[in-house]
Amino acid sequence: MKLLIVDDEELTRTGVISSIDWQSIGIREVLQADDGINGIEVARVHRPDIVLCDVRMPRLDGIAMLEQLEEILPDIVPVFMSGYSDKEYLKAAIKLKAVNYIEKPLNPVEIRDAIVEARDLCLEKKRTRQNASIHSMENASRLALLLTQPFAHAKESIDQLIAELSLSISNTTPFTAIVLKTDTEEELPLSEANAMFLSVREFLKTFHIDCIFAEKRVQYMVYFLFGSTPGAAVRKSIEEFFCNLYSRCTRFCIAAGDTVTGISRAYQSYTSAVISLQSSFFFPTGTFLSPFYQAPVSETAAELSASPENEFLTLLTEKNKEKAKAFLDNLFLYYNQNQNILPNQAKDLYYKLFRALDNAARQLKLTLSDTQENLIDTLEKIFSYNEMHQKLVKKTEIFFQTAVSTEEENSTIFLIKDYIGQKYMNETLSVKDISDHVFLSTSYVCTFFKNETGQTLNQYLTEYRMEKAKQLLSDPRYKITDISSRVGYSDGNYFGKSFKKYTGFSPSEYREKMS
Structure with a gap:
């Protein structure tokens, strides 16, 4: 846990730091700032859990600093210290939910007790927020799974989950499904899957797009993007982001479905993504296929004979290496990046x-x-x-x-x-x-x-x-x-x-x- 001490008197800061064994009460890092403005900058970079700050400081006082910090770090726990018994400051501190208000000259025992109390409150806040986040993600995952089936089959459950998640969705909200397949045979650890989802969600915020996510049958991940219709440049950025995010997987392929209007048609976007994903078998691993993707047309590949396996067998038994090689080269040109053939058709011939x-x-x-x-x-x-x-x-x-x-x-x-x-x-x-x-x-x-x-x-x-x-x-x-x-x-x-x-x-x- 991190503690930020903000006071314009250097002797006060160093005295507080040296007078307490911070490690013993769970404080792993102690940061310093000499006024409210610098305190905000340090907090932006290092994101402390607790702030111990003087009330009166030049440029920006402690109350004004905490009001701004609450917008950046809503879970931060403040502890005020001041040499002035000012009731107005005390009222403001209570409004900002300060754990304690310590008067100067400072007593190390009082400081220690106040920080321990702040630590416990901070941990409780984190647990509450984490539990709420897990519950929210579980609901979002259930919603994403429901959208992988026809809307009419689960309309009531979908409407209920939208309300519980407080999602801003209307009949004109655009939806785009993204389906990803990996070669893994083991389910991603929940913490890792959630971390990846949160990074996707954070990235999409830039483009005013939200998303929900679900893991389906171990190898498949399904994302539903909604909120606004991305232009060509944004689509390219999203494709690159997904490819970089899943590059940790040995092999993967990704397909996006058609963008549709309204949650009732999200299933149509999902099915078009699944169909596109089948074609990904014929593309290099790591390819992102979308409705806008145009595979290069091979002008050199000839049509296959009525019985390619018999043609190949003849070339082999005749020990005709050159023609066998030409046969395989043409076979590759015919199937590679071919979006009109199902994988099982190719596997059957092979x-x-x-x-x-x-x-x-x-x-x-x-x-x-x-x-x-x-x-x-x-x-x-x-x-x-x-x-x-x-x-x-x-x-x-x-x-x-x-x-x-x-x-x-x-x-x-x-x-x-x-x-x-x-x-x-x-x-x-x-x-x-x-x-x-x-x-x-x-x-x-x-x-x-x-x-x-x-x-x-x-x-x-x-x-x-x-x-x-x-x-x-x-x-x-x-x-x-x-x-x-x-x-x-x-x-x-x-x-x-x-x-x-x-x-x-x-x-x-x-x-x-x-x-």
Whole structure:
């Protein structure tokens, strides 16, 4: 807590400061000013909680100073001191809700007791204001959530909340919804979410705009802006502010809806923002889409064929690297910043293209080191089109590198490796399972595999699992406790020991090293 001492006598100020152990009564910082005008300036900058001030001072007396300070710091608690027993000053001090009025010569015990009383009152004021603020924010959040559904469904509740919040809203008040999506899977701490909302509200005041806010389904934040219709320059400032505010998130996208008139149409603004947000999948993370946003039109992208996945499969099996690259380049131009396609349409095609890569590898008897598992789940979690496309480009590059750098494997070795690639996450996978799959005896498969590859089957399986674990550890979305079971280990401790033996690091050390 901060204390400001305002007195035109330096000896009085230094004497008060030195006579009391301020830390013991919760005062962490003591500030000084030599008259009322300087006291106001110090208070503007440092925002003290308590002010101990002389009544009579040159330029601006203590009463006049406190009257101005109450407008800047409504919760400030005053304590007056004076050498004059003036009833008029005492009346003014009482009107300003001074905690105490201390006469000079000053008694350190009286000062200490007065400041302790002021401290307690200040804390009570803060608690009351904080509780009122929390209640107000909870109501504002409830109102924002109600506006994400048709107005007729919740008209009475909406009207009641508007009245409780004392919001100035009429039938002509403009509303604009802003919906934000992040890649977080954990709810923001309440204090952080509230702090971000308050910073938005404070920023918008400059443009005579107010807002309400709600968090929806963890990843989504919804703001409703109302009060005035922003012009182009103000819209640009608002967009930049939101992007800077949420830059703490690894990945995010933002969309604004149409500006509508009246709270009864706020839902229409929200739905248009949601529709726009779907298109954000095809834009770089951190993009702010609004009804005024015009994506650049690509003049170089050709239309896709009727069956792109079959075209891609043919190029792969023919080992036509140049045409496969041209195919991927055109694919990117077609989808990137395309506002006329739904994300699931693109994900459906990319699922088929990833499958085409796996099918081509099987036809050519190639073993890809990054064989995809749970492809549907992987695509579902992908945040942006660019991320999805780069995964396909990377796997295609691995395909052609493998095709060029490795000789065609013995068909039996290929079948063994392919089977391990499909079943490695099963803890019970055994040499017998593998030998049954290729219709050979267990002893023959072990000898044959060692002669062909230089590794035992168990060595290859362990190495394969450890490499998979390394891939998963490099992705922060996967918890270390879950990774062991994903690579075929039900015992987390045994997995940790095996991983350290293989890499020289524990799983947590490896993740830290990769971050």
